[in-house]
Every structure is written in C-alpha cells, then in structure tokens.
Amino acid sequence: MKPKTRSAESAQFFQHDLEHLLDQRQPLYKLANQLPWNELEEAFESYYSQIGRPALPTRLMARLLLLRQLENLSDERVCAAWARDPYMQYFCGGRYLQWKLPCEPSELVHFRNRIGGESVEKIFKMTVELHADKVANKEELVADTTVQEANIKFPTDTRLHADCIEKLWRMGEAEEVSWRRSYVRTVPTLLARLRTRSNRLVKERRKCRRKIKTIAGRLLRDFKRNVGSCGELLYAEELALIKRVLRQKRHDKNKVYSRHDPQVLCIAKGKAHKKYEFGRKASVTMLRDSGVIVSAVSFKENLYDGDTLEPALEQASSMTGKTFESVLVDKGYRGRKNVSGTEVVIPEKISKKLSAYHRRKQRKRNGRRAVIEPVIGHLKSDYRMARCFLKGALGAELNLGLAAAAWNLKKWINELLLALILWREHNLQSCNLHLQNKFYSAL
Numbered sequence: 001m002k003p004k005t006r007s008a009e010s011a012q013f014f015q016h017d018l019e020h021l022l023d024q025r026q027p028l029y030k031l032a033n034q035l036p037w038n039e040l041e042e043a044f045e046s047y048y049s050q051i052g053r054p055a056l057p058t059r060l061m062a063r064l065l066l067l068r069q070l071e072n073l074s075d076e077r078v079c080a081a082w083a084r085d086p087y088m089q090y091f092c093g094g095r096y097l098q099w100k101l102p103c104e105p106s107e108l109v110h111f112r113n114r115i116g117g118e119s120v121e122k123i124f125k126m127t128v129e130l131h132a133d134k135v136a137n138k139e140e141l142v143a144d145t146t147v148q149e150a151n152i153k154f155p156t157d158t159r160l161h162a163d164c165i166e167k168l169w170r171m172g173e174a175e176e177v178s179w180r181r182s183y184v185r186t187v188p189t190l191l192a193r194l195r196t197r198s199n200r201l202v203k204e205r206r207k208c209r210r211k212i213k214t215i216a217g218r219l220l221r222d223f224k225r226n227v228g229s230c231g232e233l234l235y236a237e238e239l240a241l242i243k244r245v246l247r248q249k250r251h252d253k254n255k256v257y258s259r260h261d262p263q264v265l266c267i268a269k270g271k272a273h274k275k276y277e278f279g280r281k282a283s284v285t286m287l288r289d290s291g292v293i294v295s296a297v298s299f300k301e302n303l304y305d306g307d308t309l310e311p312a313l314e315q316a317s318s319m320t321g322k323t324f325e326s327v328l329v330d331k332g333y334r335g336r337k338n339v340s341g342t343e344v345v346i347p348e349k350i351s352k353k354l355s356a357y358h359r360r361k362q363r364k365r366n367g368r369r370a371v372i373e374p375v376i377g378h379l380k381s382d383y384r385m386a387r388c389f390l391k392g393a394l395g396a397e398l399n400l401g402l403a404a405a406a407w408n409l410k411k412w413i414n415e416l417l418l419a420l421i422l423w424r425e426h427n428l429q430s431c432n433l434h435l436q437n438k439f440y441s442a443l
Contacts, residue, residue, distance in 0.1 A: 002045055002048030002049070002050070002054070002055060003048070003054055003055045003056060003057045003058055016096075017095055017096065018086055018089065018090045018094060018095060018096065018097060019090070019095075021086070021097075022086060022087060022090060025420055026087055027413040027416055027417060028087040028088065028090070028091045029087060029090060029091070030416060031091065031409065031412070031413065032090055032091045032093075034130065034412075035126055035127075035130070036126060036129075037059050037062075037063075037093075039126075040058070040059070040062060040122065040123065040126065041058050041059060043119065043122055044058040044062075044115060044119060047114050047115055047119075056102075056103055056107060056111075057093065059092070059093045060092045060093055060102060060103070061103070061107070061108065061111040062123060063091055063092040063093070064078060064079070064082065064092060064102065064103070064108060065108065065111070065112070065123075065402055066123070066402065066405060066406060066409065067081075067082070067088055067091065067092070068108070068384075068402075069383050069384055069402040069403055069405065069406035070383070070406040070409055070410065072382055072383060072384055074105075074389070075105035075106075075108045075109065076105045078108075079101045079102060079103065079104075079105050079108075080101070082101070082102050083098065083099060083100065083101055083102070089102075112390070112395075112398055113394075116394065116398075117394060117397045117398060117401065120397070120398050120401040120402060120405075121315075121401060123401070123402070123405050124296065124319070124401045124402075124404055124405045124408075125318075125319050126405075127404075127405040127408035127409055127412075128292065128293075128294055128319045128320065128408060130408060130409070130412050131290065131292045131408065131411070131412065134287060134290040134292055135287070135292065135294070135320045135322070137290075138325070139287045139288055139289055139290065139324075140287075140288040140289075140324065140325070140326050140327065140328060140345075140368075141285050141286070141287065141288065141294070141313075141316065141324050141326070141327040141328065141342075142285070142286055142287075142288050142327065142328045142329075142368065142369055142371060142372045143283065143284070143285040143286075143295075143309065143312055143327050143328070143329050143333075143372070144283075144284060144329070144330065144372045144373070144376065145281055145282065145283050145284075145305050145308055145332070146269075146281075146282055146284065146376050146380075147267045147269060147277040147279050147280070147281060147282070148279050148280055148281075148282045148298065148385055148388050148396050148399065148400060149277055149278060149279035149386070149387050149388065150258070150261055150264045150278060150279040150280070150387075150388055150396070151387050151388060151389045152257065152258040152260060152261060152264060152278060153258075154278075155257035155258060155278060157209070157213070158191075158194065158209050158212055158213075160245050160256070160257075160258075160259065161212045161213045161216045161245070161246070162187065162191060162212060163259045164216045164220075164242045164245055164246070164259065165183070165187055165212070165215060165216050165219060167238065167242065167259065168216070168219045168220060168223055168242070169182070169184075169219075171223065171235060171238065172219075172223055172226075175223075175226070175227050175231060177222075177223060177226040177227065178226065179219070179222055179226075180222050181218075182219075183215050183218075183219070186215065187212065187215060190208045190211055190212055191208075191212070193205065193208050194208050194209070213246065216242070216246055217246055220239070220242055220243065220246070223239075224239070241256065241259060241262055242259075244256055245259065257278050258278075260391075261391060261392060263300065263392065263393055264278050264279060264280070265278070265279065265280060265281070265301070265302045266278055266302075267279065267281060267302050279388065279396070280298055280299060280300065280388075280393065280396045281298075281299045281301075281302055281303060281308070282296065282297065282298050282299070282385075282396070282400050283295070283296070283297045283299070283308040283309075283311070283312040284296055284372065284375070284376055284379070284404070285312045285313070285315075285316050285327070286371075286372055286375060288328060288368050288371070289368075291371065291375060291411065292408055292411060293375070293404040293407050293408055294315075294316040294319050294320055295312045295313070295315040295316040295319065296315075296400045296401055296403070296404035297311050297312050297315055297400075298393070298396045298397040298400045299311075300393045304335075305329075305332040305333045306332075306333045306334070306335050306336040306344075309327070309329070309333065309336060309339045309342075309344065310339050310340055313327065313339060313340055313342055314340070323340075323341060323342065324342055325342065325343060326342060326343040326344075326345050327339075327342055327343070327344055327345065328345050328347070328365075328366075328368060328369040329344060329345070329346055329369070330346070330347075330369065331346055333346060334346065347366035347369055348366075350362050350363060350366075375407070378407070379403050379404070379407060383402075383403040383406045383407060384399060384402075384403060385399065385400065385403045
C-alpha cells in the first residue's frame with residue numbers, strides 16, 4: 001500500500017523541532033529544502049497499490065539512498081548513522097529527534113527493486129536541475145567509459161567447480177537426497193593440496209583440479225537421478241547453470257565467471273596493473289568546464305566505446321532538455337565523427353600552421369578531455385562505484401545512477417561551503433556573481 005502523507009505530526013513534550021535546533025547554514029539542512037521532493041513522491045505513487053500494509057514514506061527511502069551514496073556507507077551503516085545524526089534526520093524529513101532506526105536495512109533493498117532504473121533516473125535528473133545555471137550555458141561535453149566491477153571472487157575454473165559442488169550439496173540437503181557418495185571429506189582435501197606452491201607438485205595440483213571437476217559432474221548426475229523429472233523442473237535454472245560451467249572451456253565466448261551473478265562480463269581496458277576486470281561497462285558524460293555529470297549509463301554487453309555514445313547523449317539530452325554541439329572523447333572512440341548531430345572530437349596533434357594563439361587555444365581544449373578521469377576516480381573511491389555490491393545488471397544500473405546523483409549533490413554542497421567561507425571572511429564581494437546568488441538563495 002502507498003505510504004500515508006501526514007501534514008503535521010502530533011506534538012511531543014520535552015522536544016523541540018529540529019528546524020529550530022540545528023544550524024541552518026549546514027549543507028544538509030540547506031539541501032533538504034532545495035530538492036523538489038513532492039514531484040518525486042508523485043512519480044513513485046504508481047509503484048504502490050491501494051491495499052495492504054502502509055509502506056514507509058518514499059521521501060525517507062529516497063533520501064536514505066542518496067545519503068548512502070553521498071557518505072559512502074552500506075545499508076546497515078547508513079541506518080545506524082541516521083539514528084545518531086540529527087542533520088540526516090532533518091534531511092530525510094524528520095521533525096523531531098529520533099533514537100530508533102528509520103527502517104530495517106533490508107527495506108532499502110526492497111525499495112531499490114521496487115522503483116527500478118527509471119525512478120533512479122528521475123532522482124538523477126533532480127540533482128542535475130540543481131545546476132540549471134551551468135547547464136544553460138552552451139558547454140561542451142566530455143565522455144569516457146569505465147568498468148564497474150561486480151562483487152565476485154577472481155574467477156578460476158577450480159573455484160567455480162567448487163562452488164557448483166557446494167550448491168549441489170545444499171540442494172541435496174533441501175531435497176533429502178541419498179548420495180551414492182557425497183565426497184564431503186574428499187573435496188576439502190583436494191582444495192588444501194591446491195594451496196601448495198611447490199614446483200615439485202605441479203602434476204599433483206593439475207590432477208586435483210581434474211578430480212574436482214569430475215566430482216562435480218558425478219554429483220550433478222546423482223542429483224538428477226534422485227530428484228527425478230519433477231525435481232529437475234524445480235531446479236532447472238540452477239542445474240542448467242552448473243552444466244554450463246562444467247562444459248565451458250578456456251577460450252569459449254560468453255563464459256560464466258560467477259555462479260552468483262552469471263551475467264558478469266570479462267572486460268579488458270588495457271591497464272598494466274589490471275589486465276581484466278569482471279563487471280559491467282559504464283559510460284559517464286559531464287560538462288567540460290563545470291564538471292556536472294549529465295549522463296550515466298550502464299550496459300549489459302561489452303560494447304565498443306563508440307557504440308556507447310548514442311545512448312549516453314540521449315540521456316544527456318533528456319536530463320538537460322538541450323542538445324550539445326560537440327563531445328570530447330579519447331582515442332577509444334575512433335570511428336565516430338558525428339553521433340545524433342553531436343560532433344565527436346578526438347584530441348589530435350596540433351598543426352604548426354596555426355598561429356600561436358590558436359595553438360594555445362587548441363591545446364587548452366584538448367587538455368580538458370582528461371578532466372573526466374579524476375571524476376571517475378572519485379566516483380569509484382568516494383561514491384561506491386569501485387565495487388558494485390548490488391546484484392545483477394539492475395543493481396549496476398542503480399548504483400551508477402545514484403553515484404552520479406551523489407557527485408552532483410556534493411558539487412552543490414562544495415559551492416555552498418565556499419560561499420559561506422567567503423562570507424565569514426567578509427570577502428563576499430570578491431566572489432563571483434554565481435556564488436553570491438547561491439549564498440543568498442540558501443539563506
């Protein structure tokens with residue numbers, strides 16, 4: 001059932017409103033009143049029915065997701081931080097100070113799955129509109145791709161075969177299968193032998209790997225014999241995945257790299273320290289001068305970088321309501337000169353026939369292409385993109401969209417703090433007109 005809206009909470013004795021207790025110059029306090037939450041609540045109404053138990057307020061859940069990315073916290077830790085931080089409570093719509101958790105951490109999982117990727121795009125668009133004055137300028141775009149790694153172990157054949165064996169044991173325990181031989185003691189012994197690194201035991205380790213794969217095949221056939229045709233239909237998806245893992249070879253395409261997340265891709269980005277990355281490709285597009293992210297698209301396939309430009313530019317146009325004349329990219333986008341009316345600019349060697357002024361101007365423009373690299377680095381290190389702990393392609397899409405929204409919120413907060421510092425130092429006249437307007441609008 002959709003959450004109930006309460007215009008005013010019942011008065012509580014011995015408590016004062018957070019609005020009067022908190023420092024009104026604090027960024028989270030200002031940010032709580034800047035975002036159009038009413039429009040977001042109306043957009044989320046379609047995901048709730050008219051019957052059943054009332055859900056938690058959508059404003060609370062959406063803001064908790066933003067705080068989770070903004071503070072780089074897990075679901076459990078953001079709920080614990082909310083209970084001890086009054087500014088977080090006010091940001092999430094609280095009126096009085098609370099000492100209990102806002103919700104169970106698992107409620108955030110259900111809320112993310114309920115709203116899906118389209119609603120996260122609406123949250124992202126809401127953060128882009130905070131920088132409407134920058135978007136209004138005819139700025140150039142900068143685009144690049146990266147890999148959002150999934151939360152899986154490094155995939156080796158032996159580890160996948162051992163995972164399949166453990167899964168078959170759990171399924172057999174649930175179905176009360178009477179194994180012909182369970183190999184419960186044999187498999188841990190074989191795995192222990194594989195941990196040795198002596199050169200004298202190379203042949204023995206190779207033999208152990210073959211033995212583990214053989215055991216997985218035996219358990220799979222034994223499980224099918226015991227559960228019959230009805231059991232095979234019940235566990236059809238799990239059995240098909242295990243069979244696919246056992247049949248795949250070294251140089252096959254579309255391999256399974258994780259039984260937990262079978263759609264994970266193996267992507268090579270040419271890094272010296274990390275030859276292969278296991279996750280999903282993501283495209284990030286930002287304004288060249290201001291650094292506001294206007295597009296963040298996650299892909300289910302390992303596309304060529306040039307093919308990622310069209311969906312990225314489409315999202316940038318839908319977020320900003322305008323089309324851009326050009327986009328700066330690296331040499332990984334070679335082969336694309338124009339995409340949907342936007343010129344694709346790849347930095348090239350500057351001609352000596354140009355004047356010194358034009359060479360300097362061209363050099364400065366080419367140098368701005370690299371500004372997106374530290375932005376992607378901050379998204380990974382500060383906003384939970386280094387490793388995606390949300391499962392599947394949907395989880396990667398949600399994590400990327402929320403990380404980009406958190407980056408835009410942090411830029412707004414930093415500009416507000418800069419204006420406050422200049423005000424405290426009585427140097428407000430020295431700051432530019434944009435910072436003056438931001439400060440006075442936040443009063």
